[in-house]
Amino acid sequence: MKAGAPRAQTSPLDSVNTIIEGLAKAGYIASRRIATALYMAAHLEKPILVEGTAGVGKTELAIASAALLELPLIRLQCYEGLDESKALYEWKYGKQLLYTQILKDHMGPTLAGAPDLESAMERLHGVGDLFFSETFLEARPLLTALRQEGGAVLLIDEIDKSDEAFEAFLLEALSAYQVSIPEIGVIKAKTPPIVFLTSNNVRDLGDALKRRCLHLHIPLPDQRLEERIVAARVPGIEDRLRRSLVAFVQAVRTMDLRKLPSISETVDWARVLVLLNVESLDADLVRETLNVLLKFEQDVTAVEARIPEMLSRQAQA
Amino acid sequence: MQRALEDFLRALRASEVPVSPAEAIDAHRAIAEVGFADRTLLKDSLVVTLAKSAEEAERFDACFDTFFARDEFPGGSAPAAGPDVPTPAGDLARMLLEEDAVGLAGAMEAAAARAGVSEIQTGAQRSLLTRRMLDGMGLRELESLINTLRAAGGRDEEVAAALTERRGALFAQARAFVDRQAELYAAQTGRQLRERLLARRKLTAVEPEDFRAMEALVRKMAKRLAKRYARRRHRAMKGRLDVRKTVRKSLGYGGVPFDIVWKRRTVEKPKIAVLCDVSRSVAAAAQFLLLFLYSLNEVVERLDAFAFSDRLVSVNDLLDDEKVDDAIELILARIGFRPTDYGQALADFCALQEAALDHRTTVIILGDGRSNYANPRLDLMRRIEDRSRAVIWLNPEPLTYWGQGDSKMDAYRRFCHVAKSCNTLEQLERIIEDVLRTYTPA
Numbered sequence: 156m157k158a159g160a161p162r163a164q165t166s167p168l169d170s171v172n173t174i175i176e177g178l179a180k181a182g183y184i185a186s187r188r189i190a191t192a193l194y195m196a197a198h199l200e201k202p203i204l205v206e207g208t209a210g211v212g213k214t215e216l217a218i219a220s221a222a223l224l225e226l227p228l229i230r231l232q233c234y235e236g237l238d239e240s241k242a243l244y245e246w247k248y249g250k251q252l253l254y255t256q257i258l259k260d261h262m263g264p265t266l267a268g269a270p271d272l273e274s275a276m277e278r279l280h281g282v283g284d285l286f287f288s289e290t291f292l293e294a295r296p297l298l299t300a301l302r303q304e305g306g307a308v309l310l311i312d313e314i315d316k317s318d319e320a321f322e323a324f325l326l327e328a329l330s331a332y333q334v335s336i337p338e339i340g341v342i343k344a345k346t347p348p349i350v351f352l353t354s355n356n357v358r359d360l361g362d363a364l365k366r367r368c369l370h371l372h373i374p375l376p377d378q379r380l381e382e383r384i385v386a387a388r389v390p391g392i393e394d395r396l397r398r399s400l401v402a403f404v405q406a407v408r409t410m411d412l413r414k415l416p417s418i419s420e421t422v423d424w425a426r427v428l429v430l431l432n433v434e435s436l437d438a439d440l441v442r443e444t445l446n447v448l449l450k451f452e453q454d455v456t457a458v459e460a461r462i463p464e465m466l467s468r469q470a471q472a
Numbered sequence: 473m474q475r476a477l478e479d480f481l482r483a484l485r486a487s488e489v490p491v492s493p494a495e496a497i498d499a500h501r502a503i504a505e506v507g508f509a510d511r512t513l514l515k516d517s518l519v520v521t522l523a524k525s526a527e528e529a530e531r532f533d534a535c536f537d538t539f540f541a542r543d544e545f546p547g548g549s550a551p552a553a554g555p556d557v558p559t560p561a562g563d564l565a566r567m568l569l570e571e572d573a574v575g576l577a578g579a580m581e582a583a584a585a586r587a588g589v590s591e592i593q594t595g596a597q598r599s600l601l602t603r604r605m606l607d608g609m610g611l612r613e614l615e616s617l618i619n620t621l622r623a624a625g626g627r628d629e630e631v632a633a634a635l636t637e638r639r640g641a642l643f644a645q646a647r648a649f650v651d652r653q654a655e656l657y658a659a660q661t662g663r664q665l666r667e668r669l670l671a672r673r674k675l676t677a678v679e680p681e682d683f684r685a686m687e688a689l690v691r692k693m694a695k696r697l698a699k700r701y702a703r704r705r706h707r708a709m710k711g712r713l714d715v716r717k718t719v720r721k722s723l724g725y726g727g728v729p730f731d732i733v734w735k736r737r738t739v740e741k742p743k744i745a746v747l748c749d750v751s752r753s754v755a756a757a758a759q760f761l762l763l764f765l766y767s768l769n770e771v772v773e774r775l776d777a778f779a780f781s782d783r784l785v786s787v788n789d790l791l792d793d794e795k796v797d798d799a800i801e802l803i804l805a806r807i808g809f810r811p812t813d814y815g816q817a818l819a820d821f822c823a824l825q826e827a828a829l830d831h832r833t834t835v836i837i838l839g840d841g842r843s844n845y846a847n848p849r850l851d852l853m854r855r856i857e858d859r860s861r862a863v864i865w866l867n868p869e870p871l872t873y874w875g876q877g878d879s880k881m882d883a884y885r886r887f888c889h890v891a892k893s894c895n896t897l898e899q900l901e902r903i904i905e906d907v908l909r910t911y912t913p914a
Contacts, residue, residue: 171513191516198505199498199521206526365524366494372526 167223168197174223183212183219184384192371193220193349202329202350204314204365207373209355210417212384214312216373217351221308224349229303230310231296233317239324243334245293251286287338297328298342306346314364315357322364330367375417378405384418389425399436399469400425404448406465412454424448436469438462477503479590480539483656487535489528495521511540538656564610565617568638569631576642580649583608589650592658602650606643614639671898674868686897687763687796693901694767743774743832745825745860749839750804751781751812757868757895758808761838762800764900766791776825779803780839781810784820812842814880815849822852829859836904837865837888841874841881848880850887857887866894866903 167177174190185193193216196203205213221228231242262279269275285291294302300309314322328334332344352368354360376384381401385392404421416424424447433440441462449455477499481491491499498521506517515536523529567575584590587604614635621632667689673682717733725731748765750758762779769775769791779787785807790799829835835856857863865888867874867881874893875882885891894900 171516187512188516188519191513192520195502195505195517195520199501201498203520362524366492369520370524370529371520372529374526 168194170194177223178219179387181219181222182387183215184380184387185216185219186376186380189216189371189373192369196349196369199369200332200347202352202368203371204352204354204360204368205371205373206354206356208375208415208417210419211373211375212418213351213353213373214310217308217310217353220349220351224306224308226306226308226349227303228308228310229296229300229348230312232312233314233321235316235318237317237321239321241295242321242324243295243297243328244336245295246287247291247293251291254286254291289339292336292339298334300348300350301328301332301334301342301344303348304345307348309348309350311350311352313355313357314352315354315360319361322361326363326367329364375408375415378402381405381418381421385422385425388422389429391429392425393434396428396433396435397425400428402469403436403441403465406469407448407458410457410461412449412457413451414449414454416448420448420450436466438466441466475585480536482590483539484522484532484535486657487531489523489531489535491522498522535656538652541652564614565635568614568635568642571638576645579609580605580646584649584653589653590657592650592654594658595654597658598647598650598654601653602643602646605650606646609642609646611639671901672896674895683759686760689897690760690763691767693897694764694770743776743828743830744768744834744836745776745778745821745829746836746838747778747780747784747817747821748787749781749812749837750779750808751839752809753812753842754840754868755809758804759800760897761868762803763796764897764904765838766796766799768904776828778821778824779807780812780817780820781807782813782816783807784817784824786824811844812839813846814839814841814843814884815847815852818849818852818856822855826855826859829856831861833860835860835863837863838868839865840867840869840879841865841884842877842879845878848883850883853884853887862889863887864889864903865891866900867891868895869893870895 167173171187171190171194174193175185175187178185178190178193192203195201205216207213217230218228266275266278269278292298296309300307311325314325329350332347333341335341352364378401381404382397385397385401389397401421404416404424408415424444427444427447428440431440431444442459445455445458445462449458481496481499484491499518502517502521503514506513508514515533518536519529519532523532563575564579566572567579583605586608587601589601589605592598592601618632618635618639621628621635667685671689712735714733714735718729718731721731721733722729746765746768748758748761750762754761765777765787769777769788775788777787777791778784787799787803790802794802853863865881865884869879869881871893873879873881874885881891890903890906892899892903894903
């Protein structure tokens with residue numbers, strides 16, 4: 156495998172394998188495709204658009220990546236009506252007002268000696284203009300991420316909840332890692348942050364945004380991967396219980412339900428079972444704890460009816 | 473390798489993974505990072521750069537696997553002909569005799585490039601291209617060589633026999649190669665052609681074997697409609713300054729317009745009521761009308777759906793709760809394939825829905841207007857027209873049949889804002905789109 160640019164010291168981003176190991180140390184079991192996406196994002200300097208149903212670990216991936224790279228995680232939660240004054244920057248209006256008042260007081264002495272209006276204006280121009288300057292800039296998540304000296308991990312969560320207008324506004328920030336502030340000019344990132352955008356597909360994202368991102372779809376994991384994830388997340392769990400509970404969840408996923416349980420639900424369920432000091436699954440226990448796994452009443456009823464059957468099939472296998 | 477990537481991108485486009493020039497550049501950059509050596513790594517890094525949705529990623533995986541599949545040439549065993557046999561002229565014969573797998577594969581790729589195999593458009597071109605490719609590899613020379621060797625007799629005849637046998641294997645290889653190329657590049661053009669034809673086929677004349685394709689098409693169209701339609705609704709959100717309200721609010725701040733209020737155009741969601749005829753006379757088209765109704769129900773928020781033949785029932789629950797096949801089957805079982813009675817259907821509709829009809833409701837009727845000489849209840853039709861925003865009638869029969877026999881279409885059309893003949897999917901889509909644009913509040 157050819158690594159990217161030669162580096163002075165080894166970095167966790169050197170190869171896909173080191174990424175997998177590093178993420179595992181941060182408590183995130185990544186498939187090869189996930190690790191490759193992170194590798195490409197770092198080397199091509201492009202944001203990653205992560206899609207997948209709720210609870211497959213989209214946000215977790217960003218958190219683990221930040222831990223892996225030892226960079227600060229800056230998070231921007233999207234919602235309808237989010238605009239640039241909340242995402243990018245805001246002026247500190249109060250301080251600006253105070254500043255003008257101070258300025259007024261100082262103006263008299265400064266301009267006192269001027270013989271006529273023209274030279275007074277000249278002197279005025281000589282005074283540094285602080286009103287619209289970075290001192291009065293209140294940085295919001297996007298700007299904060301761009302200004303981090305050593306780089307950062309920027310998580311733009313649930314981008315699909317924001318408006319289309321905000322999406323268009325993100326384009327500049329994501330493609331060139333810079334933002335334009337009309338009063339100041341362009342602020343460019345010294346070190347481009349690693350950007351994760353997550354989406355639950357509430358609405359279709361625009362093509363322009365998709366084009367600028369690497370696309371990563373995290374599917375529900377297979378049995379082996381999920382067992383490893385549970386092992387990493389719930390350290391105290393016994394092997395046999397872990398295997399059978401993951402097998403049960405996998406079987407539930409083949410059913411036609413309103414909301415399939417995802418990884419976070421499996422992990423929660425495993426935690427509950429550990430807390431209850433369970434050694435093996437039985438029908439009553441599953442029935443009592445099913446509400447951890449399933450979030451809709453009709454799903455619970457549908458699965459409840461089939462618990463004994465599912466458990467006995469597992470016992471045979 | 474540049475060439476290989478270009479071909480691959482073309483294959484991707486053919487399998488409905490759109491790749492823009494900018495993405496092609498990204499792909500080149502990605503490859504510059506990872507190289508060609510590790511195939512899994514190559515695949516993973518290309519999929520994150522090129523595929524833009526989960527479905528595209530799936531299609532990408534399939535395309536990648538087909539594209540990089542290569543048949544192994546049989547080879548490795550000792551040459552069959554003895555050393556005293558003069559190696560026959562021609563590279564092809566030599567490679568065949570020596571079972572030079574790498575050389576043969578290379579020659580085949582080169583000949584394929586010369587013959588333009590990757591430009592393949594339809595499956596019908598396969599034989600021609602295979603032939604052309606083999607000719608490019610020197611098949612003619614090989615054949616004349618076999619003939620001379622056979623005529624010479626003795627050891628030469630044995631060599632000729634060996635060559636003939638391997639020529640057969642070569643044919644099979646070449647054929648498989650072209651098949652794979654056809655699958656990569658021509659499958660999609662073929663499908664697009666078929667879809668275009670299907671969209672124009674009369675709903676009543678769709679062959680059973682085309683049902684699946686038709687269903688997929690209907691769903692695609694409904695989705696496309698929904699997308700355009702959602703975008704329009706968003707645009708109405710922009711506001712203008714509401715001076716009155718702003719001034720009113722400014723009183724609280726001593727006349728300073730601190731809170732600025734924008735005018736909001738209230739976006740009225742359109743209401744659509746669809747009446748779908750599932751009687752005997754339109755039996756052939758009913759399936760697709762229902763399918764369209766089902767897909768529309770998924771995308772339009774306030775849709776009241778009804779199906780009727782000799783009476784009318786609401787099918788909202790079925791459309792909402794059942795899967796598409798079950799829903800259609802249940803509807804047809806409950807009410808389908810009976811003689812139509814439009815008068816009764818309209819009466820039922822008024823009883824169920826009249827109170828809910830208002831100036832925002834668009835009523836769409838899908839049916840042939842053939843009422844089996846029963847009372848057409850034109851009075852009810854007038855009431856519906858009066859109460860609703862628009863009445864639209866889509867009739868699968870051509871215009872010339874309207875009013876003939878038991879068709880009451882001529883009478884009904886007077887109460888419709890639009891009455892159109894619509895017997896292909898393409899027309900159906902166009903008309904529904906017009907309806908959404910024109911007759912629903914923006």
